[in-house]
Amino acid sequence: MNYRSLFRTNPQDKKDPGKYYPYPVYEKTITLDDFVKEISHATSLTPTDVRAAITEIVEIFHRYLVRGHKVKLDGIGTFKVSFKGDGAIAAEDLTSSNIDRSAVKVTFVADSSLNQEMKNEISFSKVSEK
Secondary structure: OEEEEEEEOOOOOOOOOOEEEEEEEOOOOOOHHHHHHHHHHHOOOOHHHHHHHHHHHHHHHHHHHHOOOOEEEOOOEEEEEEEEEOOOOOHHHOOHHHEEEEEEEEEEEEOHHHHHHHHHHOOOEEOOOO
């Protein structure tokens, strides 16, 4: 994985002279089409079959997440809905109107095996500064 240096100061410490930190340089974003092509080439499934299966997986993900389930894919990780909201002094005063809908998001925790495999296999190369 490529990285570059990025200069950062500590905003909480005005005296901090700053340091250079490693910052990832990403290659292209892998799209659904990329997955479809790879899976189709690696299996007996047609691109249409692969796309239909992935589309269905996305719909199932959505259905389970909005119902309050966590979705765990072994070897990948666990997805769940998280949100924030305003507090109430008494528990009986807390209602769904306290939830900040703009803060609702899907969070992901990578499977420990995925993390370990990535840590074992990844290598780093510094790219030239421009």
